[in-house]
Amino acid sequence: MSDPKRERGLCEIYQDDPERADHLVFGRRAHADRRGFLRGAGLAAMGALLGASIPFHRNMPAGLIPAALAEETELSLFETKDGLVLLNDRPVNAETPAHLLDDSVTPNARHFVRNNGTVPDMALAMDARDWRLTVDGAVDTPLSLSLDDLRSRFEVVKLKLQIECGGNGRAGFNPPAKGNQWTLGAIGNAEWTGVRYADVLKAAGVKSEAIYTAHYGMDGHLSGNPDKLPISRGVPLAKAMEPHSLIAFEMNGQPIPALNGFPVRTICPGWPGSTSQKWLRRIELRDVVHDGPKMTGTSYRVPYYNVAPGTKVDKEDFRIIESMPVKSLITTPRSNMTVNARNLALRGHAWAGDAAVSKMHVSIDFGANWIEAELDAPPNPYSWQDWRAAVTFPEKGYYEVWARATDDQGRMQPFAVNWNPKGYLNNTMHRIAVTVAA
Structure with missing residues (x-):
């Protein structure tokens, strides 16, 4: 069963439950005969989305996504994005x-x-x-x-x-x-x-x-x-x-x-x-x-x-919500990498809402010890700040690299953040997995 808390796209909703999809997308009251829907408010809503009336609406089967919506320009625009x-x-x-x-x-x-x-x-x-x-x-x-x-x-x-x-x-x-x-x-x-x-x-x-x-x-x-x-x-x-x-x-x-x-x-x-x-x-x-x-x-x-x-x-x-909390990312290497060397270069970014980042640390032993990273000043306020660090793994095996930023007010990224009903402001430490093979 689909998770009711997760936002779903138009195609997925229709695939799972076309009758309910008509109700969610076009606003009709659920009933078995879609022809009734296409005589009332649902038809008007669909026409408004399409920008025109539908002369043969009586022939439309239940669950049909109009081609004009299924081939949304917005999704074709998404092709201009790289790897998202x-x-x-x-x-x-x-x-x-x-x-x-x-x-x-x-x-x-x-x-x-x-x-x-x-x-x-x-x-x-x-x-x-x-x-x-x-x-x-x-x-x-x-x-x-x-x-x-x-x-x-x-x-x-x-x-x-x-x-x-x-x-x-x-x-x-x-x-x-x-x-x-x-x-x-x-x-x-x-x-x-x-x-x-x-x-x-x-x-x-x-x-x-x-x-x-x-x-x-x-x-x-x-x-x-x-x-x-x-x-x-x-x-x-x-x-x-x-x-x-x-x-x-x-x-x-x-x-x-x-x-x-x-x-x-x-x-x-x-x-x-x-x-x-x-x-x-x-x-x-x-x-x-x-x-x-x-x-x-x-x-x-x-x-x-x-x-x-x-x-x-x-x-x-x-x-x-006003200012966002202090946060950081490890951008190199990507998580779940296997490396054949004990030395590893790390880099990433850190930012802190209205504040600035003052310190950046990484850990390879689940937070028992922390290594201070080199942190660049921002080119201007409100830009994120680049950081870099080098770590040495003592032996082969599975490791996690943790990243932790601290802002100029002394506020530090936590290992776990307090829950809130809408899922905002999660600034937990970024963790990546690294397997050292040699």
């Missing part, structure tokens, strides 16, 4: 294996993908001629900016910035938490080109009552309902005004790829990736904490206090 693991196909979500994150700057083809809705047509066409950014709400002068306006009216900056999904590491929680079962690879550190978020807000004139931003994208809701938003999050005004928060339009010197937010996205580094809104079309300044989709309830929130695994927590006891 697809976790979900509707919406597309994919992570990068740790050994493919070895570059100091993550290539576009190896940057993870976290979508909540469908990729907008403008991004599919990679044509921003009609794009405008609206800045309104609690501002003195509402703005409507083109891409050329951003480039010409504000200072253009380039920064290497890490973005990590708040659920990175969710697969490590037991009992499992709902959502994409990210292991380690929902993290990337690209060089982003854009303008400072603060400069745009200053041009609009921030009113004294403004305390929070609200981000709105062009991505479509999975239901096909144009009145629904798949996600709309924001950040406190202070985070938006932080000089490393950007409104970005290039990724590694190229237009941002469609799956990563073309033509423009916010970058709010060090915080959950969901605050870095893709396919940006509007920024609203608000006098309250934003309450858009994925901002309320338990979305991107954790309990104020530690809870036992499996505990049900009242919604009032959750806080919004």
Whole structure:
């Protein structure tokens, strides 16, 4: 039986239970006769997704996935990614294996993908001629900016910035938490080109009552309902005004790829990736904490206090996630390697949300002893930091290499992290297996 807590893609749902799939995807009440479904609300929902009526809908067999959905452009776009693991196909979500994150700057083809809705047509066409950014709400002068306006009216900056999904590491929680079962690879550190978020807000004139931003994208809701938003999050005004928060339009010197937010996205580094809104079309300044989709309830929130695994927590006891915790990756060698030498070179990256990493250690004896690694300073704040170390194995056999980062506030990666209901903020030490054969 399929795990009900795991997000599944459209094809998998239909394969397992086509009648239930109609109900989940198109919103009908389950009953045996699909023809009834195709006379009512289900037909309207399917038509909305397809963008046209279905003249021969009476002939459609139960469990048929319309070809227009089965051949989604979003999945064909996924072919531009190199070696990523697809976790979900509707919406597309994919992570990068740790050994493919070895570059100091993550290539576009190896940057993870976290979508909540469908990729907008403008991004599919990679044509921003009609794009405008609206800045309104609690501002003195509402703005409507083109891409050329951003480039010409504000200072253009380039920064290497890490973005990590708040659920990175969710697969490590037991009992499992709902959502994409990210292991380690929902993290990337690209060089982003854009303008400072603060400069745009200053041009609009921030009113004294403004305390929070609200981000709105062009991505479509999975239901096909144009009145629904798949996600709309924001950040406190202070985070938006932080000089490393950007409104970005290039990724590694190229237009941002469609799956990563073309033509423009916010970058709010060090915080959950969901605050870095893709396919940006509007920024609203608000006098309250934003309450858009994925901002309320338990979305991107954790309990104020530690809870036992499996505990049900009242919604009032959750806080919004802001800075991400200290974390590290071993990118070389990959796990489950067999080596024929006693000496082994290691390398990887470490990062720490709003903080910086101050120390990096590795262990080959299950944490009994720790070897300090060489740690590079970041090229700019909010970039991950490269590290390297050399270890010597005393004899042949099975070993685990553990990696542990410590931030400049003295906070250290744990061996095990406290469980939370949504599976966020897992920053346990990265461990790889190495067999020494000689």
